[in-house]
Structures are given as structure tokens and as C-alpha cells.
Amino acid sequence: xxxxxPSATPLxxxxxxxxxxxxxxxxxxxxxxxRARTAADGRxxxxxxxxxxxxxxxxxxxxxxxxxxxxxxxxxxxxxxPVIMVTALADDVDKLLAxxxxxxDYVVKPFNPPEVVARVRAVLRRTQARLAPSSAPxxxxxxxxxxxxxxxxxxxxxxxxxxxxxxxxxxxxLSCLAAQPRRCFSRGYLIEQCLPESDALERVIDSHMxxxxxxxxxxxxxxxIETVRGIGYRxxxxx
Ligand code: CA
Numbered sequence: 730x731x732x733x734x735p736s737a738t739p740l741x742x743x744x745x746x747x748x749x750x751x752x753x754x755x756x757x758x759x760x761x762x763x764r765a766r767t768a769a770d771g772r773x774x775x776x777x778x779x780x781x782x783x784x785x786x787x788x789x790x791x792x793x794x795x796x797x798x799x800x801x802x803x804x805x806x807x808x809x810x811p812v813i814m815v816t817a818l819a820d821d822v823d824k825l826l827a828x829x830x831x832x833x834d835y836v837v838k839p840f841n842p843p844e845v846v847a848r849v850r851a852v853l854r855r856t857q858a859r860l861a862p863s864s865a866p867x868x869x870x871x872x873x874x875x876x877x878x879x880x881x882x883x884x885x886x887x888x889x890x891x892x893x894x895x896x897x898x899x900x901x902x903l904s905c906l907a908a909q910p911r912r913c914f915s916r917g918y919l920i921e922q923c924l925p926e927s928d929a930l931e932r933v934i935d936s937h938m939x940x941x942x943x944x945x946x947x948x949x950x951x952x953x954i955e956t957v958r959g960i961g962y963r964x965x966x967x968x
Contacts, residue, residue, distance in 0.1 A: 739853050740764045742783035744774040744800065745815070746792050754787065757842040758849065771795025775803055778810065785811045785853055787845070788832075790821050801830050809879065809897045811852045815840070826933065829940045831896030834924075855923075856897065869907045870966030871950060876904060883948035891948055898923060899941040902934075906954065906964035915961040938962055 741758050745751040746769050755765040766781060768774040772794040778786060786804060790797035797814060804810050814825055814832040822835045833852050836845055866875040871884045872893075881903060882890040895903065901923040906914060914922075916931040924933065938954065945953050955965045 738762065738764050739784040740766065740781060741849060742766050742768060742774065742777055742781065742786045744768045744771070744786060744792065744797070745789045746770060747789075750789075753842055754845060757846050761846045761850070763846075763849070769793075771797065771800045774800050778804055778807075783810065784856070785813065785849055787813050787815060787836075787849065790814055790816045790825075798825070798830065801825075801832060805831055805896060809895070809900065811856050811897055813845075813848055813852060815845075826936055829936055831898055831937070831940070833897055855901065867904070867907050869910050869964060870953065872903070872907065872945075872953070872966075874900075874904050874907055883945070883950055885949060893944055893948055895941065895944065896937075898937050899944070902937055902941055903964075906962060910964050910966055913957045913960050913963040917961075919961060934961075 741763050743751050743754045743758070743765055745754065745767065748769070751767045751769070755767060758765040766777060766783070768777050770793040774786070774788070774792070775795065777783070788797050788800055792800070801812055801814065804812055811833045813834045813836060814821075815836050815838060816822060817838045819837055822837065825832055825835065834848050836848060866873050872881065873884065873890070874881045879900065881893040881895055881900060883893055885891055902919060905919060905922050916934040919934050920929050920931065942954050945951070953964060953966065955963050957963055
């Protein structure tokens with residue numbers, strides 16, 4: 730997550746090797762009151778993500794040096810910085826979903842710059858809503874979710890907290906399910922709450938949920954998330 734204070738003007742890192750597109754995107758973002766910086770290749774993108782700690786990365790998939798998929802993978806290995814992927818082909822979206830790398834949204838070229846800015850704003854709103862001071866950490870069974878710290882952990886048998894490395898979407902899904910344990914949430918509701926304005930299909934929820942489950946399973950929480958046939962999902966803690 731960003732190290733900038735929530736009140737600061739959000740910084741968007743535009744990773745794009747076509748200078749014309751990069752400058753149009755920056756102009757629209759800045760006109761909307763955001764700050765923008767550019768990186769022209771994957772290597773520079775990774776350096777600037779480390780150095781600038783942007784609030785969001787707008788990431789072209791086809792890049793010189795290190796391609797967008799590897800940049801996304803590296804960003805996800807290092808944290809939960811929101812990422813919107815920019816692709817030239819709708820097929821790339823399927824590839825990204827299949828890889829389950831946890832991009833927060835997808836934009837397909839050729840795009841309409843105001844629409845990209847709207848998507849950026851939507852993802853930032855979701856991120857900042859999660860960062861806004863709310864309540865004490867939620868504890869459900871062995872899982873603890875701290876919305877303020879934007880972190881989740883799992884307590885092992887010895888009572889030691891084991892951090893869960895979740896993507897932004899997985900974190901939102903887990904928080905949503907944990908807010909009302911045992912309630913069954915439909916896929917449509919989860920999309921609305923956790924992936925609004927993303928035009929996501931219901932199978933996108935299955936993909937995120939399966940990755941979230943695997944992480945919980947590795948933390949010893951097998952079966953915590955139940956699939957409710959024909960409806961969706963619920964969190965069903967043992968105790
Ligand atoms: Ca490109």
C-alpha cells in the first residue's frame with residue numbers, strides 16, 4: 730500500500746512505452762487533479778514503484794525490457810499497490826485472469842482517456858475507503874483483519890500471527906465475507922462490493938476466491954470459505 734498520507738494528492742504511475750499515449754494519459758489524470766509520473770519500460774517501472782510508492786499503477790502489458798505481466802507479478806510480490814492493466818487485446822485479459830495475478834481492473838486499447846481516469850478514480854476510491862479509519866481489527870475464528878493497516882493474518886495453533894499476503898481484491902473479498910460470517914454472498918453482490926465499475930464477470934469472483942482459498946489453506950484454514958452452490962460464497966468459521 731502507498732506510504733503517502735491519505736490526504737495527499739494520489740500519485741499514478743503510468744507505465745507505457747508509447748510516448749504519445751503516456752502523455753495523453755498524464756494530461757487527463759492531471760486535469761482530474763491527480764499527480765502522474767511515467768515509466769517507459771518495465772525495468773524503470775519497477776524502480777519507480779519502489780522509489781515513488783505510487784497510489785496506483787496504470788500498467789501497459791506489452792513493454793520493452795520487462796513485460797507488464799512480470800511487472801505486475803513483482804508488484805504483487807512486494808505488496809498491494811493497486812494496478813490497472815492496459816492491454817491491446819481482449820485476449821490478454823483472459824490470460825491475466827488465468828494467471829491470477831490480481832490486477833484490480835483492466836482497460837483494453839484503444840481506450841477513451843476519460844474512461845481510464847474514471848476507472849483510476851474508482852480503484853482509488855475503493856483503496857482509500859479501505860484505508861479510512863474505521864474500526865478495530867475484525868477477528869473471525871483464527872483470522873484477523875485490520876482494515877486500517879490493510880493487513881490480514883492467521884493465528885496458528887501456537888497463537889502466533891502469520892501474515893496473509895493478499896492482493897487488494899482478495900483483501901476486500903475476505904473483509905466483505907468476514908464482516909458478516911455465515912451470511913451467503915452472491916457473486917453479483919461481491920462484484921458490486923469488491924470490484925465495482927469493473928465490468929467483471931461472475932467467474933472473476935471464482936478466480937479471486939480460489940486464490941484466496943489457497944492462501945488460507947496454506948495458513949491452515951482449509952474450508953473456511955464455503956461455496957454455496959448456485960449462489961456464491963460465505964465464510965464459515967469453525968468456532
Ligand atoms: Ca506497449
